[in-house]
Amino acid sequence: MNLESLPVSSLPEMAEIWQQTLNWQPTTQQQNQFQQLYELILEGNRQLNLTRITEPEEFWEKHLWDSFRGIAPKQHFIDSLHQDASVIDIGTGAGFPGIPISIIFPNSQVTLLDSTRKKINFIDIILSNLSLINAKTIVSRAEEIGQEPKHRQSYDLALIRAVGTASACAEYSLPLVKKGGLAVIYRGSWTKEETASLQNAANQLGGVIELIEEFTTPLTQSIRHCLYLRKVAHTPVHFPRPVGIPKQKPL
Numbered sequence: 001m002n003l004e005s006l007p008v009s010s011l012p013e014m015a016e017i018w019q020q021t022l023n024w025q026p027t028t029q030q031q032n033q034f035q036q037l038y039e040l041i042l043e044g045n046r047q048l049n050l051t052r053i054t055e056p057e058e059f060w061e062k063h064l065w066d067s068f069r070g071i072a073p074k075q076h077f078i079d080s081l082h083q084d085a086s087v088i089d090i091g092t093g094a095g096f097p098g099i100p101i102s103i104i105f106p107n108s109q110v111t112l113l114d115s116t117r118k119k120i121n122f123i124d125i126i127l128s129n130l131s132l133i134n135a136k137t138i139v140s141r142a143e144e145i146g147q148e149p150k151h152r153q154s155y156d157l158a159l160i161r162a163v164g165t166a167s168a169c170a171e172y173s174l175p176l177v178k179k180g181g182l183a184v185i186y187r188g189s190w191t192k193e194e195t196a197s198l199q200n201a202a203n204q205l206g207g208v209i210e211l212i213e214e215f216t217t218p219l220t221q222s223i224r225h226c227l228y229l230r231k232v233a234h235t236p237v238h239f240p241r242p243v244g245i246p247k248q249k250p251l
């Protein structure tokens, strides 16, 4: 399939893949927003090193499809996202998975967090161009806002992709999630041995592993995993630990 000169997500083949894999299809308006997002990211990449994923097929699969695939198994959360669920995307980078989520769930409240100001400045341009009034940005570190009363235990859903080891991601995300809420850690590969150390980290943070799902991406047939941590108890006050510690000394 050569999409080189074609819009990133409006081909009939793509509509079929959305339907077959996610039982869903974007509206024409959402397709236009995906296309605008793609073009803005290409433009931003000329000045900033935002993402190495720039070919249309890759962008569609690794940025758009993958962002939605992470929440697909959780119908309850999809229902709440159609209402006014609060979501935080930790280490959003060029805006993934948070921006696609804010596009398809206009009633949800999406916070895009990154420690790099230049990335957040760029995301602010995207949000304004796409008129995404349900998304806002924060320049900070997960370890810092996890200790702020305004953010701690206040999100229904935390999403985190490509930000660190699973244990570090658990420590960044679970303190921000409400009791009963969910943290979704997007991963490439995953092994059974890693499950034991993640279970240990989750226990200490007030979470349990609810599901570990392996799936294959529809264009390149790559293996990916999503880890779903349910928050079942309050996170002890000393988590998250100070900046840098979750990465240096994973739980």
Ligand SMILES: C[S@@+](CC[C@H](N)C(=O)[O-])C[C@H]1O[C@@H](n2cnc3c(N)ncnc32)[C@H](O)[C@@H]1O
Binding pocket: 090, 091, 092, 093, 094, 095, 096, 097, 113, 114, 115, 116, 119, 140, 141, 142, 143, 160, 161, 162, 163, 172
């Ligand atoms: C590899 S990028 C991933 C970007 C995006 N989530 C994706 O999957 O395309 C990791 C991002 O996480 C941010 N980051 C790393 N550690 C962080 C922390 N402790 N708090 C907030 N952002 C962090 C970095 O600035 C970077 O933009």
